[in-house]
Amino acid sequence: MIRYIIIQFVFVTVGFTHTAYAQTLDTLLPTVPMDYTTFISTVGQKNIAYAAEQFEIAIADAAIESAKIFPDPQLAFGWFDNGQRRMDMGYGFTSELTWTLELGGKRKARVDLARNQAQLTRHLLEDYFRNLRADATLAYLSAIQQRMLLEVLNNSYQQVKQLAAADIVRYKLGVISQVDARQSKLEAGTLLNDVYAAEAQYATAIAALSLLTADSEQAIEPVGDFSSFDRELNLPDLLVTALNNRADLKAALQQKHVSASVLKLAKANRAIDLDLSIGASYASYARNIIAPTPSFNTINTGVAIPLKFSNNKPGELRTANYARQQADHLFRQIELEIQTEVTQAFYSYQSAKKQVRQFNTGLLTEARAILDGKIYSYQRGETSLLEVLDAQRTYNEVQQSYYQALYGYAESLIALERASGTWDINIQ
Known part of the structure; x- marks a missing residue:
């Protein structure tokens, strides 16, 4: 009985060490907490690549003025x-x-072409931001996932470290063999290496956020979890919404207008x-x-x-006519691609939802209960160390699989909203 009390005291003492370590770990990186709303707004305002793309609008507007000359x-x-x-x-x-x-309406045709190209540029910029917003959101969620995985490994390390410290006392008391004491210490060291690797992955994910916000002076620490991605969606409605909202489809439609303007200009150029x-x-x-x-x-x-002897060689006119027909085919192709993309994303989201619900039926609770039971039995000398370590690994794997499923759930929703041209993501 005295030995059991001593072992319990060691577990409690090392538990205080776990809390102090976790607090120290949080301050290892020079990070600044930033919620998702602020982050995505900062990306829209400061992302350098997006800012460079915005100059295309000014260039297109300047081309309109040039066409009027x-x-x-x-x-x-x-x-x-x-x-x-x-x-x-x-x-x-x-x-x-x-x-x-100039006769034949050349100037008017040039201006119409420049205006249609400017509108096409605006649709392309809108589509660029659609993809940038989705990619930035995935990077933000990836950082949250890496933080959670780091917490899983750190908690496991602290628990095994606590177990190893208790095993040293138990070995000295003659309760367990030296091999078991060494085994638990070795397991703690192995988990510590995993913690170091997870810290590096978390730091890498945070660095990706700094690239998106063009901020090299501070690292962004994501705030939130995966609790706001449950939706009840209808595939037919999503298909209609996608065909109405997708910026790349609008760009494809605008490309048809551009091709028609090019053909009109080619005809005007044939006038003397x-x-x-x-x-x-x-x-x-x-x-x-x-x-x-x-x-x-x-x-x-x-x-x-x-x-105008050159009118006998209508190469420019034929080229413009073929380009217009090509734009029609590309528009229909993009329509089909969007419908396929939305359908695939919808079924992927439904599958991810089922996987998350499977975890919520009690897998995590069951794995934790088994681990706690094995540790309790081990403290009383009723089970072996290998059984405890095996239960610990199983619990870690279940937790990691759970967080990966949560990330996949969020990722599938983002893919679905990217495909359908909608956006209501709000990470809390």
Whole structure:
């Protein structure tokens, strides 16, 4: 009875050590707690890659202004000298202003094309943020998962460390053999290595969050768990929503408009353009004794009409027509891909939900009860150390599988909402 009381005292003493270690572990990394809402808002505001993509909007708007420009006029000056100094043939000056008059609606077609391309750029940027938001959320959840796995291993290490410390006392009291004492100490050391590896994985996951927020001065510690991912969803409604909301489908539809604008511009380019000109010239007095001529001024206007022999080779027009047909096929293909993607994501989510519910039926509680029972029996000398360690490993595996199932559950919901073009994720 005295030996049993001493062993229980050792377990309690080491339990205080576990609490102190856990508190120290939390402060190993220079982290700053950040909730999910703040994190995703920071990603939208500070992510460098997203900021770079936003310049595409400004570039597209500038292209609209460029498309509105009329052709520049040309101003020419000339001077001539008849070259007959001995015969006093005189000299003169010429000037001419020319301007190209575009016909066939070329300018309007250019502007329409630039505006459609700008709208396409906006849809592509929206789709970029859709994927960025989902990827950032997965990174945030991955960090939460790594934190939970670290806690599992740390708790297991502390428990086995406590067991090893008690086994030293039991060995000295002659209750167990030296081999059992060494075995529990070895198991504690092995688990400590696992804790170190989990710490590295957690730190790596946190570093990924800093990359997304473009913050190199502090590390972000995620706040929350996996308790807010239960949804009751309907596949037909999700399919309709996806076809209405997906930014990449909007972009594919806009690409059809762009292709139509390109075809319209190609047709307009086949129309002739007129070069209008107006000029003036001055010729000085010619004092030639044979044919003296007074100085005079002349004014001339003209129209130049190009001969569009290139219209016999409609390569540009055929290329634009094929591109329009290609855009139609790509739009239908993306529609089918979205429907397939939503369907697959829906069934994956339903499967993940069933897996989580299976754990919630009592697997964790049962594994914990078995471990506690084995430890109690071991303290009383009724079971072997190997049975305790085996129960500990089983409990660890169940916990790790549970957290992986929770992450898979959340991941499948994010994939489903990414596919359907909806978003109501809120990690608490």
